[in-house]
Amino acid sequence: MINRTASARYEGFGKDGRGQVSTQSGVLAEQPYGFGTRFEDAPGTNPEExxxxxxxxxxxxxLSFALAKxxxxxxxxxxxxxxxxxKEGEGFKVSRSDLSVDARVDGIDEDRFAALAEGAKAGCPISKLLNAEITLEHRLNA
Incomplete structure (x- = not known):
């Protein structure tokens, strides 16, 4: 089993709140996010990105591994x-993820490539996550 972690901190609430998100690898280190980065053009990131x-x-x-195989x-x-x-009712939902791939693969025909791409779409762990059970552990006033 491989575990990877990321963390988020949010100070204040609603539109006035400000957050930072960080990853275990350090690729993101206290990267800002908040209402402005999610719904406007403020610098920073957002969960959907x-x-x-x-x-x-x-x-x-x-897909790379499928082609190699x-x-x-x-x-x-x-x-x-x-x-x-x-928008969904009073809140929001992520309704879809549209993948678009441009490929250069010598010696493959369109039908075989399409089949491998569909298999990669269905089989990649993040595709599976988007349909996975989600658990929540919480601590109040920790």
Whole structure:
């Protein structure tokens, strides 16, 4: 089992609150996020952008491994994930993640590539996470 961690801290509440998000690797270190970074154009990140990055990276790696398993040894994959945040009642929901991959793979036909890409979409761990059980542990006033 491999464990990876990230943490978030939010001070204040609602639109006036400000947060920072950090990752175990240090790639993100107290990166700012809040209402302005999520719903406006303020500098910083937001949860949907981070999910999009994770989904694009995971899918691309899964497709790379699927191609290697089939004997393909050279090429390039460039993926964009567009995560959609929509209003739902009084709140919001992430309704979809649209993956778009541009590929250069010598010697593969369109049908075989499409099948491998669909398999990678279904099988990458982040795709599975988006349909996974989510648990919550909480501590109040810790």
């Amino acid at each position: 981070l999910i999009a990055a994770a989904h694009a990276a995971c899918f691309t790696m899964a 089939e004997g393909f040894t050279d090429g390039t994959l460039e993926t964009t994930a567009k995560v959609k945040l929509e």
